[in-house]
Amino acid sequence: MVKNWFIFNSKNEILLKNNEIPVSENPPLECQKGNNIFELDDNCSGFLSEENAPQGFEFIGLRKSYDILNKEIHYKAGKFSELVNFDATIRFCSICGGKMEYSSPISKKCNNCGKEIWPRINPAVIVLIYKGKDEILLSKGYGFRGTFYGLTAGFLETGESLEECIKREVKEETNLNIKNIKYFASQPWPYPNQEMIGFFAEYESGEIKIQEEELSDCKWFKRGELPVIPTKISMARMLIDYWIDNRDKF
Numbered sequence: 445m446v447k448n449w450f451i452f453n454s455k456n457e458i459l460l461k462n463n464e465i466p467v468s469e470n471p472p473l474e475c476q477k478g479n480n481i482f483e484l485d486d487n488c489s490g491f492l493s494e495e496n497a498p499q500g501f502e503f504i505g506l507r508k509s510y511d512i513l514n515k516e517i518h519y520k521a522g523k524f525s526e527l528v529n530f531d532a533t534i535r536f537c538s539i540c541g542g543k544m545e546y547s548s549p550i551s552k553k554c555n556n557c558g559k560e561i562w563p564r565i566n567p568a569v570i571v572l573i574y575k576g577k578d579e580i581l582l583s584k585g586y587g588f589r590g591t592f593y594g595l596t597a598g599f600l601e602t603g604e605s606l607e608e609c610i611k612r613e614v615k616e617e618t619n620l621n622i623k624n625i626k627y628f629a630s631q632p633w634p635y636p637n638q639e640m641i642g643f644f645a646e647y648e649s650g651e652i653k654i655q656e657e658e659l660s661d662c663k664w665f666k667r668g669e670l671p672v673i674p675t676k677i678s679m680a681r682m683l684i685d686y687w688i689d690n691r692d693k694f
């Protein structure tokens with residue numbers, strides 16, 4: 445039976461042929477000895493390989509493949525990458541050093557002390573801040589690739605609600621206060637181990653003062669005058685597109 449092969453190397457790069465997931469009866473590379481072959485559905489399998497890409501194939505970074513593969517395939521690639529990474533890195537118990545063995549398809553248990561763990565997921569929030577009906581706040585981060593402007597984002601800290609996290613990140617990065625925080629959507633962000641949770645919030649008070657270690661620029665932009673914004677399928681872009689298309693809702 446012909447299958448889609450989601451094959452990763454130890455650098456979390458994925459094997460592609462002509463910018464697509466290889467499709468064939470047998471995989472183009474062998475699974476690394478001692479590692480699992482994962483099945484997501486009847487025609488998708490994934491595993492780790494230490495072999496070099498065969499002629500006509502190439503390994504490319506998972507994050508880069510996001511701009512190449514379609515959304516559904518990339519979503520599967522992200523899931524496989526997390527499973528393959530969990531399989532390869534969680535071998536021994538962090539408490540007693542015992543051997544970790546699968547206790548379900550997505551968890552492992554120590555065969556000595558019984559400690560059980562699941563693949564780690566770090567929640568991250570991202571927020572579109574609007575002022576009135578026609579302005580949004582966009583910023584340029586030092587970590588951003590290219591010259592585009594994006595939204596304020598950050599990781600959830602222990603003991604924090606998502607709303608508290610958003611308020612803290614916005615205050616730290618821009619010095620602004622916000623209100624009316626509303627959930628929009630979420631998205632796995634496997635680069636690695638993240639879940640992006642998107643929100644809208646309304647400007648409340650304060651003058652922009654940027655956190656210089658994080659941002660190189662931050663300002664209000666008007667409808668029809670937006671700078672270069674993140675690519676399609678990112679949560680930032682989904683939030684911005686929703687704001688552009690739904691003026692009556694803000």
Ligand SMILES: [Zn+2]
Pocket residue numbers: 537538539540541542554555556557558559
């Ligand atoms: Zn243990």
